[in-house]
Amino acid sequence: MGTILIVDEDQALCAKLEALLEPQGHRVRVAASGVEGLEAAAGAPPDLAILAVKLPDVSGLDVFRALREAEPKLPAIFMTAHGTTEDAIQATKLGAFEYLLKPFDLQEMMNLVTQALDLGRFLRSPVALDQDAGHQGGDAIVGRSKVMQDLYKAIGRAAPTDATVLIRGESGTGKELVARAVYQHSLRAGKAFIVINCVAIPESLLESELFGYEKGAFTGAVSRHVGKIEQANGGTIFLDEIGDMPLSIQAKILRLLQEKKVERLGGLREIPVDVRIIAATNRDLEAAIREGRFREDLYYRLNVVALNMPPLRERPGDVELLADYFLSRFAQEMGVRDPGISTEARPLLAAYPWPGNVRELANAMEKCLIFSRGRSISPEDVAERVTGQRPRQTSPLGEIDEAIRDWARRALSQGGQNLLSQLNDHVERLIIAEALSLTDGNRSRAAKILGLSRPTLLARMDKYNLRTETQVKTS
Ligand SMILES: Nc1ncnc2c1ncn2[C@@H]1O[C@H](COP(=O)(O)OP(=O)(O)OP(=O)(O)O)[C@@H](O)[C@H]1O
Numbered sequence: 001m002g003t004i005l006i007v008d009e010d011q012a013l014c015a016k017l018e019a020l021l022e023p024q025g026h027r028v029r030v031a032a033s034g035v036e037g038l039e040a041a042a043g044a045p046p047d048l049a050i051l052a053v054k055l056p057d058v059s060g061l062d063v064f065r066a067l068r069e070a071e072p073k074l075p076a077i078f079m080t081a082h083g084t085t086e087d088a089i090q091a092t093k094l095g096a097f098e099y100l101l102k103p104f105d106l107q108e109m110m111n112l113v114t115q116a117l118d119l120g121r122f123l124r125s126p127v128a129l130d131q132d133a134g135h136q137g138g139d140a141i142v143g144r145s146k147v148m149q150d151l152y153k154a155i156g157r158a159a160p161t162d163a164t165v166l167i168r169g170e171s172g173t174g175k176e177l178v179a180r181a182v183y184q185h186s187l188r189a190g191k192a193f194i195v196i197n198c199v200a201i202p203e204s205l206l207e208s209e210l211f212g213y214e215k216g217a218f219t220g221a222v223s224r225h226v227g228k229i230e231q232a233n234g235g236t237i238f239l240d241e242i243g244d245m246p247l248s249i250q251a252k253i254l255r256l257l258q259e260k261k262v263e264r265l266g267g268l269r270e271i272p273v274d275v276r277i278i279a280a281t282n283r284d285l286e287a288a289i290r291e292g293r294f295r296e297d298l299y300y301r302l303n304v305v306a307l308n309m310p311p312l313r314e315r316p317g318d319v320e321l322l323a324d325y326f327l328s329r330f331a332q333e334m335g336v337r338d339p340g341i342s343t344e345a346r347p348l349l350a351a352y353p354w355p356g357n358v359r360e361l362a363n364a365m366e367k368c369l370i371f372s373r374g375r376s377i378s379p380e381d382v383a384e385r386v387t388g389q390r391p392r393q394t395s396p397l398g399e400i401d402e403a404i405r406d407w408a409r410r411a412l413s414q415g416g417q418n419l420l421s422q423l424n425d426h427v428e429r430l431i432i433a434e435a436l437s438l439t440d441g442n443r444s445r446a447a448k449i450l451g452l453s454r455p456t457l458l459a460r461m462d463k464y465n466l467r468t469e470t471q472v473k474t475s
């Protein structure tokens, strides 16, 4: 039992929650705006706050910050209809207990309230930051699925610590995006963020890139070179594709993690450095360890916080959201109108397994946008430019739509008239000729499969000059 403050503009929702919570013995205070909420809290300090992220006056996150000043361990459950990454990360970072997407299950809310009030669980909530860095920069991470929501929370928890983070996941799942999000929400935001791609750089160069060298360390070392790790001092270094890092360099990175020092090639002394390491890989590191390609001790040092990127096929619900996001982003970049995705095309997008994950989806949307020439994205666009297959029988006529459209567009722009009857006649002639050829010119059978009476068929054959063309065997 406790005092619960609910702040949301949606009075119907507030009333529903109140009606469920009061009978359980909780004291409930309801407010419709941030200011009202803070006033209510001043009168009766709450044990739990249930806050909408979006309020008519100030943000729910700001209300939470203010409430936390009076009660630093106050748990909060956030509610939002929009569910942006930023909000979820910020809320978790501030120490929110949970973050629910509207519409939510009322029973789920009731369970969360019980858990949040339970001090034991609450004490495990993350440490609040003294001063919010307030970094909003960077690309949005799009996705409303449960796994992605959990990922945002994990980012919010990991970011403000200095812990080494290992991001794993298939190619194109957003590992680099997440590495940047961790950095942007860390205490080192605004300091150096240096990216090193371990596969893109040859082994000999990688070592000198990372650790630097002294003048004369090797032939060609004409002057001293400060390595990337030293350059990142005070900041963060992102070791991308670390699964491909050569063993000799792995040993040096391990040393960096253990002793926080680097030695330049040909150098005589060790230089202390303070860097946070974020690493990413799409490799199976456990297998690499078994095969002796990756050091087990380094693996444990890196794997302090593990963030696993779910493949897109495991969160089909996010596909449409991402597709809409990329389409509008590319349209904006190209300065064209966002054509939108047709209702018929949507299920095709969600059904495709996306082996290249989000990167493949982004590329596909770019192609669709270029080829759509302003039309909304059709199932044919998706079939041709995404799945590389014919549309799966959504319409057996789908494949000729494009040809007809092209023809009509050309004909109309050249002032063509009577297009409808022209096309009707053309199609009718083709189909009748096809039926006659299929039945070896048997008019009765042809009429039957075409669903016409025999006299009608004969009349059409006259109209289209098909009598002379067909070899009549029997009639
Ligand atoms: N959830 C997401 N929301 C928005 N954009 C995303 C998301 N995930 C990935 N992207 C975009 O998809 C592209 C690929 O992502 P990223 O480069 O982070 O993948 P990766 O996991 O590092 O892949 P690789 O292993 O091939 O390097 C980028 O353009 C990135 O911005």
Ligand SMILES: [Mg+2]
Residues within 6 Å of the ligand: 175, 176, 240
């Ligand atoms: Mg990458």
